[in-house]
Amino acid sequence: MGRFAGVLMLMSIAVFQLGAQAGRELEKGRQLFLGMCSRCHGVEGGGGEGPNLNRPVLSRAPDDQALAAVIRDGIPDRGMPRVRRFTDAELHAMVLYIRSLGRTAAVAIAGSPEKGKAVYQRSGCSSCHIIDGEGGSLGPELTSVGAHRAPDYLRQAVVDPAAALPRGVLPIPGRGFNEFLPVRVVTQDGREVRGIRVNEDSFTIQIRDQSNQLYSFRKSDIQTLEKEVGQSLMPDYQARIPGADLDDLVAYLASLGGAK
């Protein structure tokens, strides 16, 4: 009996220690996540400019090994940088923490995706955005926007598009650059062009204007080059889409996961 009780006690101590160690690892993972991931994925993985991680299956990281690889290497050309080198213990702690986020409930999205699709169609969004190959190409493609952006970010992008221009999702103009940045150019001979920056280098800039016409300038031929940081060519839809419709629209956009 005594021996059995002793074994039980040892086992419970072991379980307790294991639990304490897992707790420490989880906390370590949380600290690392806060420093390196929360700016895009939200403080508790609720998402933002980057996708929310409160989901049981992450599309690019279906298992722990894949998740560790994504943390270690980033996702080139999808905005997710390789931040720094990790020890195996650090990687393990981050995997543990991010997996724990998958067990928390995602923020519920008010609104109906079906109704939101109708809002999208009648609001003229498709004149500038492509979904599944259909629509105009001045603005960002939205085919899989729900997989890349969290609902709050999508809402903000509709009501205040200038507040957060996307960065680093497209390979051009390149990591860290504002995409779809409005620019205003006045040429040496007085012509004015306003549009979005497509690409730029130290000597040239390429622009698409609101009618989607491409312009290419050498900077030496430009009198004024104004980068309108904090602005967007997309009108704000705050007043144009009433509250319930907005919920539906956000629900629709959040449902867009692209090809599986």
Next chain:
Amino acid sequence: MRIERFEVLSFFMAVSGAFAQVPYQRIAGADSNPSTWVTYSGNYQAQRFSQLDQINRQNVRQLKPSWVYQMRNSGIVETSPIVADGVMYITEPPSTATALDLRTGRPLWTYTPTIPRDVIIIGSPPVNRGVAILDNTVFFGTVNCHLIALDAKSGIVRWDTVVDDNKKGYYITAAPLAIDGKIIIGVSGAETGIRGFVDAYDAKTGKRIWRTWTVPGPGEPGSESWGGQSWQHGGGSTWVTGSYDPDLHLVYWGTGNPAPDWNDDTRPGDNLYTCSLLALDPDTGKIKWHFQFTPHDVHDWDSTEVPILFDADVQGRRRKVVSMANRNGFYYVLDRQTGEFITATAYVKQTWTDGLDAKGRPFARRDADPKVEGTLVYPAISGGANWWSPSYSPRTGLFYQATREMAGIYFKGDAEYKDGTAYAGGGGETKNGDDAYGAIRALEATTGKLRWEFKLLTPPLTGLLSTAGGLVFGGAEEGNFYALDAETGKPLWELQLGGAVRSPPVSFTLGGKQQIAVTAGTSLFVFGLP
């Protein structure tokens, strides 16, 4: 005229085979033979200045490609070509040496050693910055840490020496420096916790003549600047080619960060001789003097930038000086006979120190130290400048440097030493894109005062070449290659080459006509006047 005579002479030398192709004296006299480019930075003073003036401010707009060579491997190209006697010698990533016919760009030979599949390269991409030449032999280092000597005519191996154990993380990216009878080489690998060194090898046999550790062992001067056993894996790599003063008979070589880079828990003290410039006796390797730019570094402020030697009137006195645009954001001028600090000036925005004291020691801000949650610091992890070559023009007295204006977030992480694995203790993220920019800056070489700048869209990784034609050649990450007016910084010519320029330009002549060579992406371009 003198140039053409020299080319005729070297033609006969090559045919007769009676003379060494590039004897030491020819490298020491590089400035009087500007038709060739016989050492990494053009001359031993590492000025990367060409005495050629055929291409100048008036005609640079007419530059046209003479030929283009496309490398066979993908990867980042940082090679600085060597040009002698009708042949250009380059390296291709990661560890291939190739000779090209200077007239056409057609390969004459190429040599790729067997690199183990499990080669350990931690801390940088698998790059190589070029070969050295001495007499009839070409020398280069490899990612598995060999130093290899090839017959310059055929590419056949003369000798192949293991510099150190790649299993411990040692590897080579630097171009060797050839001096009289010796090949000097440095190593990479501080991010795996190597103990750094500079080595000298007998050019004929490949036998090691001396090794100077950049981290002193117990009982040696400087060992008191390390806590516990931390010196054993203290870093201090030596991964960029240094310079040489034949008159003072001193080799100048920069040293890299202490290990672990961003976690200093185990290494209290100044961590000598990391983040320093060493003046070495080339006969013995003895450290004649040292200057530590960043004592107890926690930001990866390698001091492996190219040290440029020049003589100038400084504060009313003629002095032999060495200068460096350090990764930490300051431009330093030191007396190169004694190592005495003369002056330093921040050449980019920096927030890690409240300036420097009268001897050049920084008042490092502890609140700028890396943290688990990240610390925002200027400059970013790649520094204000880094391995890409600066240029000094004796004509203008200006020091030209490709500079980076960018903040970084520095993270402290775990560090646990295990042979051949990362021992970096954290890392960094850069605030790039529209938040950052670059600039080619011309500094008064004796003071560091900004004379002019030419802004670039993004922080560059380009080397620079200045010329007697009054030009500065440089590149950009977006593929632009351009010439600036050396006096004013005004852009005079530009061409889009389609890939990032990450190597330093060189100049030489072809059929008596000045050429400029540079790489972009994985192609090498040679330009000349029509």
